[in-house]
Amino acid sequence: MTTKIEKWDIFELNLEGPKTGNPFLEVDLTATFKYKHRTVEVAGFYDGEGVYKIRFMPDKEGEWTYETDSNREKLNGKKGSFACVKAENNNQGPVRVDNKYHFAYAEGTPFYQIGTTCYVWNHQGDELEEQTLETLKEAPFNKLRMCVFPKRYDFNQNEPEYYPFAGSLEGDWDFERFNPEFFQHLEKRIKQLRDIGVQTDLILFHPYDDEKWGFSRMDEKTDDRYLEYVVTRLAPYRNIWWSMANEYDLLENKSMADWDRFFRIVQENDPYQHLRSIHNCRGFYDHGKPWVTHCSIQRHETGKADEWRQKYGKPVVIDECGYEGNIHHGWGNITAKEMVHRFWAGFSNGGYVGHGETYVHPEDILWWSKGGVLHGESSPRLDFLKEIMKDMGQVKPSDVSWDNSIENDRGNYLAYLGNCTQSINYYIDLPEENDYEIEVIDTWDMTVEKQEGTYSGRSKVDLPGKPYIAIKATRI
Helix, strand or coil, X not given: CCCEEECCCCEEEEEECCXXXXXXXXXXXXXXXXXXXXXXXXXXXECCCCXXXXXXXXXXXXXEEXXXXXXXXXXXXXXXXXXXXXXXXXXXXXXXXECCCEEEECXXXXXXXXXXXXXXXXXXXXXXXXXXXXXXXXXXXCEEEEECCCCCECCECCCCCCCCEEECCCCCEEXXXXXXXXXXXXXXXXXXXXXXXXXXXXXXXXXXXXXXXXXXXXXXXXXXXXXXXXXXHHCCCCCEEEECCCCHHHCCCCCHHHHHHHHHHHHHHCCCCCCEECCCCCCCCCCCCCCCCCEEEECCCHHHHHHHHHHHCCCEEEEECCCEECCCCHHHCECHHHHHHHHHHHHCCCCEEEECEECXXXXXXXXXXXXXXXXXXXXXXXXXXXXXXXXXXXXXXXXXXXXXXXXECCCCEEEEXXXXXXXXXXXXXXXXXXXXXXXXXXXXXXXXXXXXXXXXXXXXXXXXXXXXXXXXXXXX
């Protein structure tokens, strides 16, 4: 019976091979997949206990054949085929850059990024991790930033259940042997995110090691081998985005040449060319480099999104604009209203923004790091924004207003008046040759009020005299 695999799903070939020696270093395994006159070569990986795996994400419907190649006879020359069939349900394929400044699924549907951050939710044990997944099912977030490695920082002092390398915390890590159980757990969580429609923005390095584990201070060979292994295992998951680092410039033992090399390793080992970015603390990496697909930025000035769009010519995602919460750090105690405002300021300047939450918890379960449940007030307002983003479609900055304003390709406009406006009226400069309907949007109270009549040219709009208001003009 022919094996059937959905387009953009995963075909997995499991093979038995040698256990002796060090299979991570000594066994080479690849497979060539063919569809008509097209060929794709993918690497295999060792999954422990004598099991070797080859994973492949087909992107064309029809018959695919494969053949393995290995320096071990038992793994060499294995042939087979499968049928790639139509994608179903929520399978829309991987997300790509679309229309220069935006994103879309491979099947064509635009992707409007409303992201959040849960750095090490996948290192908290099954009960809390499952609770996080349940929360995400009801939340508006369609992308989640998370780390491969565990993290040690304020509110993060617990040890993970699994470690990425053989060895022990008490002894020395064997950086030449991966711990398959660690990666099996990681990919389980990535798969679960995929199945609820959440993209995984996977952070490959971070500086928050606290001199304890040494994962942030590995040597060059170990870094490179780690990247190759992670990409080989995880690239076939359609919901993967690669983030080279969180706050790359705090990893003082890595040079700019290292980061350039990491990008190239990921790019060269990923047959599917998932999105690639890098996140900063102080200074920006040069997002204009060809291997960077989009900007991942840490700044609270989300209204500068258009400035960065123009500078780099790529989609701008302000992944970290501060966190809604009440902890003692300045970056983690903005109000929910300020969080929502920063999202709207980014959107109305042609960019995308990321959420995070850091409310003090008696057990140090803060969403920004460990997940769990949401305690803040911004989440439903971001859901409201997401619906407006979908309605507006892909946008670009406009000049109909002196405030933050955007337009779409249907000739509709949106102006966001910000967090200081107390005006009772407003003037918006619409094209004189067209008629428009105008709606006043309260971004905090989540109301939309249609104004009477039609408008064109310089138009006066009555306002409620409060902040966080947007004006939408729809061409009739």
